[in-house]
């Protein structure tokens with residue numbers, strides 16, 4: 786039996802791409818369209834996940850350890866937060882998900898995608914985002930925006946080559962999943978980014994409404 790399910794939205798992008806500027810706005814846009822929304826994030830999203838976040842963002846560690854911790858947190862997050870919310874019909878907006886592991890660990894840290902694919906199959910073979918918005922800016926723009934922010938975490942301190950590989954891996958994901966993963970040109974002014982997103986939000990809400998009727 787197919788359980789009624791809300792829509793699963795994820796947001797991605799390089800550090801400094803402007804993603805955080807739009808998270809709360811996006812949640813409000815969905816709420817204004819009458820939807821019940823749960824906003825969450827990775828790494829994080831549960832008490833355990835937030836502790837893991839603290840570790841992965843601050844402690845030096847082996848690449849496999851880092852990747853496994855991302856998926857350990859994700860496993861807990863899916864089981865205790867994301868799936869129950871979707872099953873209850875909520876729309877879930879998650880700030881980063883598995884595309885970030887493919888981009889940062891797979892691309893940035895050069896782990897490649899094979900082992901990440903195995904973990905993805907283990908942890909969430911039956912769950913994929915319905916829509917992912919990838920906030921995209923050239924590297925120089927991301928670096929310049931980052932330079933103006935707070936203290937940098939372990940990832941944000943990486944060099945240009947790391948972020949170039951991360952961005953390339955994100956673009957490869959977008960090419961592989963063009964229906965799900967939409968690139969947002971985040972070099973534009975905030976108002977224009979939001980204007981173009983509004984149309985896409987309407988389209989997504991319409992798709993979901995018609996799915997419910999069929």
Ligand code: TMP
Pocket residue numbers: 800826827828855881882883885886887889890940941
């Ligand atoms: P945030 O600042 O957008 O919350 O993300 C924290 C950092 O975690 C960001 O630099 C990207 C990194 N990250 C990974 O490296 N792999 C992952 O799977 C996730 C979810 C995040």
